[in-house]
Each structure stands twice: as C-alpha cells, then as structure tokens.
Amino acid sequence: MKANSKCSISLFLLFLISVVSCKTANISTSTSTSPARLEDAYSKYEEGAITHRRFKHADLQPLIQQHSASFEVKKLGESVEGRSISSLDWGDGKTKVMLWSQMHGNESTATMSLFDLFNFLAGSGDDYDELRTLLRSTLHLKFIPMINPDGAEQFKRRNALDIDLNRDAISQISPEAVILKAVRDDFDPEFGFNLHDQQIYYNASGTPKQATISVLAPAYNYATDINAVRIKAMQTIVGMNEILQEVVPGHVGRYDDAFEPRAFGDNITKWGTSTILIESGGYPNDPEKQFIRQLNFMIILNALEQIATKSYERYTVDQYFEIPDNDLQLVDLLINEVQVPVNGKYYPVDLGIRRRDMTVGNTYYMSASVDDLGDLQVYYGLEEFDASGLKYVEGKVYETAFESVSAIDKAKTLELLKQGYLAVKVKNGVKGDLHSLPILVLKSTESFSSGWKTGEPTNFFLEKDGLRKYAVVNGYLIDLENPKDQEFKQRVY
Known part of the structure; x- marks a missing residue:
C-alpha cells in the first residue's frame, strides 16, 4: 500500500511537471x-x-x-x-x-x-x-x-x-x-x-x-x-x-x-x-x-x-x-561652474535651464529660463557644458533695424553674435511671429530680458579673457567658434 502511494504521488508529480512545461511552452x-x-x-x-x-x-x-x-x-x-x-x-x-x-x-x-x-x-x-x-x-x-x-x-x-x-x-x-x-x-x-x-x-x-x-x-x-x-x-x-x-x-x-x-x-x-x-x-x-x-x-x-x-x-x-x-532631475541645458557677477565679484554656480514649448496653432516656439542654480550635481542635462573659467556677460541690441525677419540669415546672426549682439530689431512684422534664427528678434522695443537667476530668461554670453566664446540665446547654447547645426524655435518679441 505504501509502495503504491509513492508510485501514485510520483506519477502525479510527473503529470504536474508535464502540464506546467506544456503551459510554459x-x-x-x-x-x-x-x-x-x-x-x-x-x-x-x-x-x-x-x-x-x-x-x-x-x-x-x-x-x-x-x-x-x-x-x-x-x-x-x-x-x-x-x-x-x-x-x-x-x-x-x-x-x-x-x-x-x-x-x-x-x-x-x-x-x-x-x-x-x-x-x-x-x-x-x-x-x-x-x-x-x-x-x-x-x-x-x-x-x-x-x-x-x-x-x-x-x-x-x-x-x-x-x-x-x-x-x-x-x-x-x-x-x-x-x-x-x-x-x-x-x-x-x-x-x-x-x-x-x-x-x-x-x-x-x-x-x-x-x-x-x-x-x-x-x-x-x-x-x-x-x-x-x-x-x-x-x-x-x-x-x-x-x-x-x-x-x-x-x-x-x-x-x-x-x-x-x-x-x-x-x-x-x-x-x-x-x-x-x-x-x-x-x-x-x-x-x-x-x-x-x-x-x-x-x-x-x-x-x-x-x-x-x-x-x-x-x-x-x-x-x-x-x-x-x-x-525629475533633467534639464535641457546644464551649464557647470559658470562665473556670475554679484557686487563686483564672481561666483561659480551651475545653471539648470529648461526650454518650455509654447503652442501656436499647429506648431510651437520655445521659451527658456533658469530652473535652478547653485550646486546641481544631482541634475542631468540633455545637453551639458563645463563652463569652468568662463564668465557671464550680458549682450546688446544691434542698433540698425532690419526690414523684416526674412532680411536676416543665420550667417549674419552668427556674425552679430561674435560682435556682442544678442538681439536685432525689425521694422516690419508682428509680435509673436515665429522664426528659426539663433538670435533674439525684437519688434517695437530696444531692450530684452536677460539673467542668470531662477526664473529669468537665459540670454547671455560666456567669455574668457575678454573674448566671447559662447552665446546662450533663449536657452540654446551656441559655440561661436564652431557653431553646430541645430534647430531654433523662436518668436518675435
């Protein structure tokens, strides 16, 4: 009787293994x-x-x-x-x-x-x-x-x-x-x-x-x-x-x-x-x-x-x-160790910049600002840049107004950036018009917002020994010596 029981149990276990194996297969x-x-x-x-x-x-x-x-x-x-x-x-x-x-x-x-x-x-x-x-x-x-x-x-x-x-x-x-x-x-x-x-x-x-x-x-x-x-x-x-x-x-x-x-x-x-x-x-x-x-x-x-x-x-x-x-530790652009000015002194900070897309009909433009700053070692950048030894410097508006956005091309804007201009003015056009130039385009104003503090728009230069090396335009980083091909989604301000 015991032998038969053991045999029955063994057969039952074999049956279960077979069923499980078939199910898995x-x-x-x-x-x-x-x-x-x-x-x-x-x-x-x-x-x-x-x-x-x-x-x-x-x-x-x-x-x-x-x-x-x-x-x-x-x-x-x-x-x-x-x-x-x-x-x-x-x-x-x-x-x-x-x-x-x-x-x-x-x-x-x-x-x-x-x-x-x-x-x-x-x-x-x-x-x-x-x-x-x-x-x-x-x-x-x-x-x-x-x-x-x-x-x-x-x-x-x-x-x-x-x-x-x-x-x-x-x-x-x-x-x-x-x-x-x-x-x-x-x-x-x-x-x-x-x-x-x-x-x-x-x-x-x-x-x-x-x-x-x-x-x-x-x-x-x-x-x-x-x-x-x-x-x-x-x-x-x-x-x-x-x-x-x-x-x-x-x-x-x-x-x-x-x-x-x-x-x-x-x-x-x-x-x-x-x-x-x-x-x-x-x-x-x-x-x-x-x-x-x-x-x-x-x-x-x-x-x-x-x-x-x-x-x-x-x-x-x-x-x-x-x-x-x-x-939630990502930013579009993480700039590490940039020197920012306060009361005549410079302090090294990390800047975390996010570019928010703003809907216009079936398309959009970007609006960038500083999301956080200080010690941002816990953050990751979709683009990261080591700015050690580089200083934050504000830019200027180009004095001569262009007829319209179409009268400016990327080559001209890069030339202006190298000269220290972050923005241009246009005579014709409507505030809110979209463009893809790597520079700010202004309508009916001679100033633009710039800053490095939390919530401020990100438009500035990075300089070393008095030479402009990089521009940050609406949160986009531009290497002035070796500009890369990138897409800019901006509007006329």
Whole structure:
C-alpha cells in the first residue's frame, strides 16, 4: 500500500511537471509580438494623416468614420463646448478591455498610436491575421481616443471649465467625466489602459536617461495595497517593459503610485479594473513624439496579446518593482561652474535651464529660463557644458533695424553674435511671429530680458579673457567658434 502511494504521488508529480512545461511552452511559442514584428506592424499601419501632436477634434472625425465598417462607432456624448466624444468597439471575445486617451488635451501621443492600432486591427491578408483572429476571438476592445476635445482644441491640459478631468472621477462636475464614468460602469472592463503624456524632464532614477515611457499599476487606497486586480496590471506591465528594454534600454520609469482619491486611474482600479497607466515622456530628437508614438503602439499591442493568451501570468510582482522609479532631475541645458557677477565679484554656480514649448496653432516656439542654480550635481542635462573659467556677460541690441525677419540669415546672426549682439530689431512684422534664427528678434522695443537667476530668461554670453566664446540665446547654447547645426524655435518679441 505504501509502495503504491509513492508510485501514485510520483506519477502525479510527473503529470504536474508535464502540464506546467506544456503551459510554459505554449506561452513562449504563442508570443508573436516580438520587437521586430511590432516595429514591422507599425511601419505598415501607421496613420499617415497624423504627423504632429497638435491635431484637433475635427482632424480625427474623418479617421473615426473611415473605421465604421470594422468597428462599432458610437457617440457617447458631448464636451462642454459641444464637441462629440466617441467610442470604437472591436472584437467578439469575453475579456473586456477599455482604452482611453487625451484626458488632458495636450497629451496626445497615445491618441496617435490608437489610430495606428485601428488600422492594424482593421487590416487583413498579411502575416498578422493569426494575431488578429486571436485578439478578436478572445477580447472585446473599447477605445475612447479623445476624452477632452475642448482642451485639445487649444492644446492645453484642462477642459473648457478649466477642470483637470483626472481629478473629477468622484464629483463628476464635467460632462466629459460623467461620460467616462458611465462608459466604464456600463462596460465593466477587466483591463483598462489610461493613456497620458508626462514632462520630458522625467528620468529613470539614478540615470541621465529620459523616462521615455513610464508605467504604473495605480493604487486603490492610501496604503497602496496590492490585490489581485493590481497584480494583473503589474504582470502585464512587466511584459511590456521587456519589449521596451529591447528597443529603448534604460528609458523606462515606474510612476509614483501615491493614491489620488479624485483620479480616474486610481478609482477605476478601485472599481475592479486592472488599470495600466502609460505616460509618454521625452526621447532625444523626437519633439513631435513620433518615435514615442511607435513605442505606444508596440507595447499596447503586446499587452493585448498578453491579455488574450494570459501570458502575463508568467511575470511576478517583484519584477514590476524592479523597474526604476521616475525621477525629475533633467534639464535641457546644464551649464557647470559658470562665473556670475554679484557686487563686483564672481561666483561659480551651475545653471539648470529648461526650454518650455509654447503652442501656436499647429506648431510651437520655445521659451527658456533658469530652473535652478547653485550646486546641481544631482541634475542631468540633455545637453551639458563645463563652463569652468568662463564668465557671464550680458549682450546688446544691434542698433540698425532690419526690414523684416526674412532680411536676416543665420550667417549674419552668427556674425552679430561674435560682435556682442544678442538681439536685432525689425521694422516690419508682428509680435509673436515665429522664426528659426539663433538670435533674439525684437519688434517695437530696444531692450530684452536677460539673467542668470531662477526664473529669468537665459540670454547671455560666456567669455574668457575678454573674448566671447559662447552665446546662450533663449536657452540654446551656441559655440561661436564652431557653431553646430541645430534647430531654433523662436518668436518675435
């Protein structure tokens, strides 16, 4: 009897090992969303009608309607200013997944990627049909691509009531918040994707690398407890991070999970949906976030496959917490050890300069100022410069006015910079006109703001032994002896 029991136990253990091995093998072989295939899918299905971040509600409507044959398109309601808010449904499966974007009107990166994803899901007759069949048969997807169309119209964070929709989940003062809550309650998704943008100055903690993508499984209480709902989100995020580490190693951060009782992500988790926050940050030489748009497409499609196959179950909560924290220690330009004058004496300080983009229609200009100064050894610069031995010196306005901006070229501006001029005047033109010259352009004024203190505009020279070596114009560093080719986004003052 004992011998038979041991035999039975041994056979049972062999059976369990066999089952686990088969399950593991199925998981590893079922994953078709490798980075290479995801990149290929994006290149085939990128929505060509969207090429910049500052699109508006009207730009999306024909794109939504062109998918009415493949998706169930429904008008959910209207914004404060009467713009429609629509959803697109796809798939016949039992597992419900809801994805919503642009709750903040100026956070549009993921919105672009959703339209790329719509093209992919509506496609057929290629190597991705097996994946589409899997997703269609197992998932029911509900997309809301633009929750805040009024904010998008002005490319600003808040809605027309000047309310942050992500702080209106409970009071629901805004019609947009009422719509989102009603859809969530009616649809009751198992998984949710809360899609946002974050400042480009976030970095992966302890590194100079931008947090190009930050992720979070939001907390549902102040204690940030972990339940089964959060665990599934954490596991899925680990799988997404695997993709990102192959494509942009080190550029992923984990967003702060401090509980915000008014936020949609936190409350949707509280209401039983495994919620995944994606925050799109910055990446070198990607001001319109088109590469980050591709990353969103890749990790969302990967996550959908994980959910469809439940392959996220292979990952652990510990792996989730291994993702570095978000930090906020980046500046556009970090100038170290520049000598600044105070009461006739010079003091060595570090200057941290940030250039903020200011929206004008479908484009933007930059406005720079000193963000911090002193000992900035804990900061990282997207561009760093050692100014040891160099002194801060103010510049002048060129006395002779030009007819217009078009009468000046870059060669002339560099010549003027070398002569100590940081600004020129123009007779014709309008204050606010945009230009790409490496010099300040003034209209109807003979002065400009300059300084090195916190909050002051950054327009000055760096000199050594009385010779101008570098110019800082609106936060852009220019080597006067060896100027590099760089893009300037400025306006007429």
